[in-house]
Amino acid sequence: MKILLSGGGTGGHIYPALALMNRIKEKYPDSEFLYVGTERGLESTIVRKAGVPFESVEIQGLRRSLSLENVKTVYLMLKSIADSKKIIKNFQPDVVIGTGGYVCAPVLYAASRLGVPAIIHEQNSVAGVTNKFLSRFVGKICICFEDARKDFEQYEEKIVYTGNPRAQEVAAITEGASLAEYQLKDGIPTVLIFGGSRGAAKLNESFVEAYNLFKGKPYQVMLVTGETHFEKVSKQIASLGQSLANIRVLPYVYEMPKLFKSTALIVSRSGATTLTEVMALGLPSILIPSPYVTNNHQQKNAESLVKNGAAEMILEKELHAKSLFKAIDSLMLNDTARKEMAFQAKRMGITDASDRIIQVILDVIK
Ligand SMILES: CC(=O)N[C@H]1[C@@H](OP(=O)(O)OP(=O)(O)OC[C@H]2O[C@@H](n3ccc(=O)[nH]c3=O)[C@H](O)[C@@H]2O)O[C@H](CO)[C@@H](O)[C@@H]1O
Structure with a gap:
């Protein structure tokens, strides 16, 4: 063929x-x-x-x-x-x-x-x-x-x-990525933050402002900025004066689904393919729909998970350092809530x- x-x-x-x-x-x-x-x-x-x-x-x-x-x-x-x-x-x-x-x-x-x-x-x-x-x-x-x-x-x-189709491919993955490959520790719950395949400026900015709040937390954080935002975000973080060992910042990840499999929580835009992967793997998520897409379709995508108890949603207009940190911190410290969201997400996947x-x-x- x-x-x-x-x-x-x-x-x-x-x-x-x-x-x-x-x-x-x-x-x-x-x-x-x-x-x-x-x-x-x-x-x-x-x-x-x-x-x-x-x-x-x-x-x-x-x-x-x-x-x-x-x-x-x-x-x-x-x-x-x-x-x-x-x-x-x-x-x-x-x-x-x-x-x-x-x-x-x-x-x-x-x-x-x-x-x-x-x-x-x-x-x-x-x-x-x-x-x-x-x-x-x-x-x-x-x-x-x-x-x-x-x-x-x-x-x-x-x-x-x-x-x-991405759901079928991702569901077949048996082994997650090693977090050590990303200079983090394996076996520690990790939250992965990214703004779709191109990154999202407001999400990156809110993360930079929240950066110091993650100090001493019993979990790790990965931010994938998107290629075009990486340099700026790296400089902003460097200017904060401390580099936290439980945080890793990257421009882009080519083996995203394997990394998904090793993470405890996803924070992302609600592009349809990302959501498909989240559902196929059964992952809890905090979704921040891009308001810049045709007919606001990312919000509709996100709402379909939220109404099933599979995800939380923060609208971009309500996104800032505090709201981002609070949503992440309370879920990362609550295994039961994450498990329930994961179960609901998995149920939705084709x-x-x-x-x-x-x-x-x-x-x-x-
Ligand atoms: C701004 C815009 O128009 N966004 C649209 C675009 O989003 P976008 O391209 O961001 O799409 P999705 O969120 O659906 O998918 C992103 C894909 O890139 C992967 N990934 C992401 C980051 C990374 O570092 N590495 C990596 O591999 C994710 O795992 C996923 O497979 O297409 C989607 C699917 O039609 C739409 O729902 C989105 O509204």
């Missing part, structure tokens, strides 16, 4: 595609893959690092205001469709799968024009703009939240509830999503 994958911008669109690819490889070792993304998105690093053949097209998002940039956007859109057609004709895939992010628009549109079966995967409870646009042109629409159905209601017959999507692939290429 030859499969062309596309999806990008942020990790939440990329990791599900790679997880699906890994599962297809397991079941069909002769399969061939090609990933199409942009050079600017995180996919150009993550996908290449994973050793997957990668080609790029150039494209940019539309500005909301009238501007010359939009002329360039239209030009790039037409060019990227033509480039995608060339890539597809060369690779000759049996199916093209898009996991979101604007790069999928030219790639999957081109596939449909060439008569190649195409599938989109929507990770969120509210569909992204690109997936809504593509819903008309693709054969199947895979969703992870029942709420997403209403965004594709004109194409109800195409919708399949599959869940997120852990055979890749197999469900493989069935969808087999149906469309019949």
